[in-house]
Amino acid sequence: MNNREIAEIFHSIADILEIKSENPFRIRAYRKAAQTIEDLPQSIKDIHTNGKLSDIPGIGEGIAGKISELIQTEKLKEYEEIRKSVPSGLLEMLNISSVGPKTVALIYKELDITSVEGLEKAVKDHKLAKFPGMGEKKEENILHGIKILRETKERIPIYEAEVIAENIISLLRKVPTVQNISIAGSLRRRRETIGDIDILIASKNSEEVMNVFTTLPQVEEILAKGNTRSSVRIDGGRQVDIRVVQEDSFGTALHYFTGSKAHNIRIRELGIKNNLKINEYGVFKRGKEQDEKIGGSKEVDVFKSIGMPYIPPEMREDRGEIEAGLSGTLPKLIKIDNLRGDLHVHSNWSDGTNSIEEMAEAAMERGYRYIAICDHSKSLKIASGLDEKQLVERQKEINKLNNKYRNFQILSGVELEIHINGELDFSDDVLETLDVVVGAIHTGFSQDENVNTSRIIKAMENNYVDIIAHPTGRLLGKREGYKIDIPAILKTAGDTGTALEINAFPERLDLADIYLQEAKEKGAKFAINTDAHSISQLDFAKFGIGVARRGWLEKQDVINCLDIDELQKSLGTS
């Protein structure tokens, strides 16, 4: 049983307990544990083997025991039992907007309904309205919620969300009373996929902002409209929430609206311990008569009030950032401006759409000092991989261009196929002629874990392989990564000095944020590469930076923050 499966069971337990109206804090404990397990870089099995389960924050004696039982018996007796009392269809109903645990409990108890389909039928037959708290409108909302549930894709890639958000922001910015506006929520935290899009606005006239927002051309439906908060569904089905506050609350509201929920709870708890109340309107010193506002316009007010420095949004997941803040050990996160070049792009020599010259000039426009052209190697025929002869020809073109440029260098590279047996597509003699070698797997995904792990490790042990591209091979929302022993790969990266790529292509974002700290501890270095197949895709670098920041990386962890001389020294090609 792997991390995700165990996390899912705890999520289900939380859902069941909610329907049963159990202690909300007990429910919160299960959800927290589930989330923590989901985010763990190590296999929970290994942690269990080492007897360290209770060392994980949020996992105490009780849940640790349940994890042990799950690992040892693949089952959890307690779960099997409460599951019987609550049919699984009820859990699915919780996903219907406007249907929560109370409603589910009511329709199960009173109408013996156990599925979304059953609920739909009952609502259509108006069997619900007779119960207290229910009515015509509620029935309508449930039917609508069921329709939306069936239509909506779960989460969207970050770049899609960003386009939507920027578009809406540009329209809202035109409202004269808007003084400040910012993306918030998981998009601001740069999570790899986004559910709802959150936008915060400072304005003296919230009514005007709400009216403009709810009548934007892309709005399909108004879900809620109030003085400070409104929600809409836009075409494509996505939900967008905005909050409007006064400018002197913008900072604390931005902190609140950025989340994560777990981070906010921790921060507010610390506030209580310091005799403060922290909400979206400000930081308040608790007084006998009334509370005194001591901050609110700047986000840093929140952190300062509880004695810590500013924590960047990407770190706010309650994964240790609070402790690091209190102890003064927060990292100085990498920034996009730290990048000096891109070490994995394609040209029209293989499957890219632009010439080497065009890629180089686009890189210069973005302030880079170098770019590595890493066309595919010969066995990847579907992507027009280059053979040895073509490499020599391409080198001539690169030399010619390099003679032309000042303060910029094109590095000659390859995205090199790693065969199933770990052999490489080119011999060492050929690899020696290249500046950058990026090893990659594009075939044989279905091999078992040992095969995939050892093929990658073998490639890393080759002296000429500098970087491992998209190390786990996942495609977000489409394909899980290939089966590999990730801790072993991370360790080999540290041992051999082969950098791990953070592939910034929005569908990949691979290596994922949760592995970066662990890899860093093992001595690994990283390369943030776009894998661009056209000049516009060079802009994907920002998504790679988001991943790196979520993984607490600093600029010295990333080899393409080095100046060209240092980089070449580290690649062994100077």
Next chain:
DNA sequence: GCCGTTTTCGGCCCGACTGTTTTCAGTCG
């Protein structure tokens, strides 16, 4: 169910919007 620089027991973030009510419960973020 978790947790402890006041606690091993008694806390556990805080507020907005909707619908059904006539003061509030449920849902959501």
